[in-house]
Amino acid sequence: MESTMSTAFDNLIDKLQGWVSAVIENIPNLILAILVMTASYFVARYTRKLILKLVESRVPQKSIATIIAKISAVVVVVAGLFLALGIMNLSKMLTSLLAGAGVAGLAVGLALQGTLSNTFAGVVISFRKRIQLGNWVETNGYSGEVIDVNLKEFVLKEADNNIVVIPNKMILENPLKNYSLTTRMRVFLECGVGYESDLEEVKRLTKEVIANTFDQVEDSDDVEFYYTEFGDSSINYLCRFWIDAESMLEKLNAKTKAIIEIKKAYDKAGINIPFPIRTLEFNNKLAFDDAVMENQFSNN
Structure with a gap:
């Protein structure tokens, strides 16, 4: 031992x-x-x-x-x-x-597959020069100002002041329209005039009003004007022109100003912008035969 x-x-x-x-x-x-x-x-x-x-x-x-x-x-x-x-x-x-x-x-x-994908997407988005805070963008069915990009989500503030939170990976995987990348925007304006209107005069007056309203439009020839269809109550047209703008708000203000000035010019020139109407026509073809009416009443 x-x-x-x-x-x-x-x-x-x-x-x-x-x-x-x-x-x-x-x-x-x-x-x-x-x-x-x-x-x-x-x-x-x-x-x-x-x-x-x-x-x-x-x-x-x-x-x-x-x-x-x-x-x-x-x-x-x-x-x-x-x-x-x-x-x-x-x-x-x-x-x-x-x-x-x-x-x-x-x-x-x-x-953590979903979380990590959002994290890496957030890092990638942050290094993209074409997406910056303050840009007005449209993506995934939403449109608004970019107010934040973090490791989880992409945050937009819409025109009605609502906040939209979108996962980063959806921004990376879907198309994104950035309105702030250029200094010029095209305004589209659609309207209709009555069938009795002088179409040549309507075209000339509309282009002239746009050219006189916006300094960015140097001449009426810079305004595009096309008649598009014979509508139910009016002959419809499309008018478009370029303005210096970087946000949707500026574009909406320009469109509003154009509508106001065109309406004033049309009223002064006696050009009608019709609303939908229905015409009922009554003539002799609708008259009833008295003999036929008497037979029907007697049978009853």
């Missing part, structure tokens, strides 16, 4: 001595690994500030810039951790960490 205890004690001592020897031998590597981790921490802080400054100069959304800067800092720290483990000759632990990170990343990606 005593020999067994003595052997076990000797083995324990040998094990402890081996550990102490290993620690002593790896002290330089340990110190170097600690220095690497410390350096990676400070490099990560500097990288975060630098990336934040660079991204903020291109992306107006602070939330997007912050998340990109944090991801950059995390990448630097993880790289320092892997380097420190390599210095400590812990390659097996490094392999296990990489395998575990891969499995965990796959699980998280599957569980």
Whole structure:
């Protein structure tokens, strides 16, 4: 019994001595690994500030810039951790960490597929120069001013002051019309005049009124005018012209002004803008034969 205890004690001592020897031998590597981790921490802080400054100069959304800067800092720290483990000759632990990170990343990606897709879409949208805060856009059946783009959603404010929240991935996957990219817009105006009107005079007067109302229209020849159909109560036409505008509000104001001035000119010239009417015609063909009427009453 005593020999067994003595052997076990000797083995324990040998094990402890081996550990102490290993620690002593790896002290330089340990110190170097600690220095690497410390350096990676400070490099990560500097990288975060630098990336934040660079991204903020291109992306107006602070939330997007912050998340990109944090991801950059995390990448630097993880790289320092892997380097420190390599210095400590812990390659097996490094392999296990990489395998575990891969499995965990796959699980998280599957569980948060929708959230991650919106996050990456938000980052992509933020770097698009053709989509900026304050732009008036139309997408996914909604039209309004872009007031926010974050990691989850694309926020519009419609003309009636309602807020529309759209997932980022829907913005990235669907067409988007941006009215603020150009400084000129085309106004479309549809109307109808009575059948008794002089169509040549209507065309001339309409183009003249538009040219005199808007400074951007230099001459009446710049106004396009087309008769489109013989309507039920009127002969309809389409008139279109260009204005200097960057928002739908300016376009609506221009269309309103054009309608007012055209109505004034038509009233002064005696040109009728008819509303839908129905004409009932009564003539002798509708008269009844007296003899037929008497027979019908007598039979009854």
